[in-house]
Amino acid sequence: MSNTKYFGIIGGMGSKATAVFFERIVENTKALKDQDHLDAIIVNHSSLPDRTEVILNKNDDVFLQAIEKDFRILEIANVENVAIPCNSAHYFYDKMQDLTDLKIINMVEETIKEIHLHYGEGTKVALLATDGTVRSGIYKKYADKYELDLLVPDIKAQQDIMDVIYHNIKGHLDLDSSLLEELIETFIFEEKCSCVIIGCTELSCITIKDELKVFTYDAMDVLVRKTIELSGKNNNPSE
Numbered sequence: 627m628s629n630t631k632y633f634g635i636i637g638g639m640g641s642k643a644t645a646v647f648f649e650r651i652v653e654n655t656k657a658l659k660d661q662d663h664l665d666a667i668i669v670n671h672s673s674l675p676d677r678t679e680v681i682l683n684k685n686d687d688v689f690l691q692a693i694e695k696d697f698r699i700l701e702i703a704n705v706e707n708v709a710i711p712c713n714s715a716h717y718f719y720d721k722m723q724d725l726t727d728l729k730i731i732n733m734v735e736e737t738i739k740e741i742h743l744h745y746g747e748g749t750k751v752a753l754l755a756t757d758g759t760v761r762s763g764i765y766k767k768y769a770d771k772y773e774l775d776l777l778v779p780d781i782k783a784q785q786d787i788m789d790v791i792y793h794n795i796k797g798h799l800d801l802d803s804s805l806l807e808e809l810i811e812t813f814i815f816e817e818k819c820s821c822v823i824i825g826c827t828e829l830s831c832i833t834i835k836d837e838l839k840v841f842t843y844d845a846m847d848v849l850v851r852k853t854i855e856l857s858g859k860n861n862n863p864s865e
Contacts, residue, residue, distance in 0.1 A: 632665045632666070632667060632703065632704060632705045632706065633664055633665065633666045633667070633705060633706070633707055633708075633709065633853060633856070633857045634666070634667050634669070634700035634703065634705035634707065634708040634709070634728065635647070635648065635666055635667070635668045635669065635708070635709050635710075635711070635853075636669050636671060636693065636696045636697075636700070636708060636709075636710045637668055637669065637670045637671070637710075637711055637712075638669075638670040638671040638672035638673070638674055639671075639672075639674060639677065639710075639711070639712035639714070639715060639827070640672070640795075640796050640827075640828060641670055641672050642795065642796075642799060642828070642831055643711055643712070643827035643828050643830060643831060643846070644668065644670055644711055644827075646827070646830060646831045646846070647709075647711040647827065647830075647846055647849070647850065648666070648668065650846065650847065650850045651664065651666070651850050651853055651854060653862075654850055654851070654854060654861055654862050655854050655859050655860070655861070655862065656859065656860040656861060656862050656863075657859075662859070663859070664853070664854065664857035664858075664859050665857075666857075667699075667700060667703045667705055669696045669699055669700065671692070671693070671695075671696050673692075674689065674692050674693060675688050675689050675692060677689065677712060677714035677715050677717070677756070677758050678714055678756045678757050678758030678759075679758075680758075681714065681717050681758040681761070681762050682757065682758060682761065686718060686721065689715075689718060690718060690721055690722065690725065693715075693718075693722065693725075694725050697722075697725050697726040697728060700726075700728060701726060701727075701728060705728060706728070706729065706856075707728065707729045707730075707731065707853075707856045707857075708726075708728050708729065708730045708731065709730075709731050709733075709849055709852075709853045710722075710730065710731075710733070711733070711827045711846060711849060712827055713733065713734060713755055713756070713759045713764075713825045713826055713827060713845055714755070714756050714758040714759045714762070714826075716732065716733055716734045716764055717758065717759070717762040717764045719732055719734070719764075729856075731849060731852050731853065731856070733845050733846075733848060733849045733852075734764050734765055734768055734825075734845065735768045735771075736848050736849070736852055737823060737825075737843055737845040737848045738765070738768040738769055738771070738772050738774065739772065740843060740848055741772075741774060741821060741823070741843050742772040742773075742774060745774075745820050745821070747772070747773040747774070748773060748774070748775065749774050749775065749820045749821075750774075750775045750777065750817070750818065750819045750820055751769070751774050751775065751776055751777070751819055751820060751821050751822070751823060751843075752776075752777045752778070752779075752813035752817065752819045752821075752822045752823065753765050753776055753777070753778050753822075753823045753825050754779070754787055754806070754809060754810075754822060754823065754824055754825060754826065754829060755787070755823075755825035755826045755829075756787075756788065756791060756826050757784065757788055759825055759826065760778050760779075760784065765823065765825060777813065777817060777819060779809065783809060783812075786805055786809075787805075787809070787826075787829075790805055790806065790828075790829070791826055791828045791829065795828040795829075795831060795832075796828060801831055801832050801833065802832075803832050803833060803834055803835070806829060806832050806834060807834055807835060807838050809822075810822045810834070810838050810841060810842060811838065814838075814841045820841075821841050821842060821843050822841055822842050822843070823842070823843050823844075823845060824842050824843070824844040824845060824846070825845050827845070827846050830844050830845070830846035830847070
């Protein structure tokens with residue numbers, strides 16, 4: 627009997643990021659035939675309220691009431707685990723988990739755990755994410771738990787990041803890497819961080835040159851690996 631487990635994905639935050647997330651799952655699953663890939667049900671709920679707006683306005687219930695419907699769909703579909711490829715949404719992690727008995731992967735904590743495992747306590751790391759993710763303190767919460775020193779961009783750099791996320795990627799699917807690479811270089815070579823967290827799945831859509839990518843931990847990639855593992859499949863070995 628196959629040990630394959632159905633997996634649930636709640637996406638649409640944004641839709642491009644969800645497409646990239648599933649593409650990376652396919653690319654990173656060790657498979658020789660169709661049947662070696664995981665069985666997944668994707669709910670691309672693109673009309674979910676904007677997470678940053680909800681967080682900054684302290685209007686959690688608007689988001690939670692909307693996403694609760696997605697958990698009901700996945701429960702009926704009898705999935706076992708759920709991946710949500712949106713960092714900002716993890717601000718609501720505990721409240722979302724209270725809505726369902728399905729196991730939701732905590733992408734933020736899993737990312738911090740990987741960094742802690744690789745670098746150890748006291749490591750200086752930077753975060754590139756939306757205003758909602760940064761100001762919610764969700765990464766700070768887990769950085770403190772694992773005793774990492776978390777840095778965030780200054781006001782101007784943070785505005786630049788928001789412009790890239792909302793105007794370039796969400797608005798025009800413009801995946802130019804120049805600004806993102808400039809920020810990574812600043813944190814690594816000037817601020818002396820050990821690594822930079824790519825903490826927005828829109829930013830995960832941008833291809834970073836290899837010499838800088840080695841200094842990053844992409845939360846989407848962490849979620850991809852955990853999704854494959856919990857689906858009873860195997861990750862392709864790292865190159």
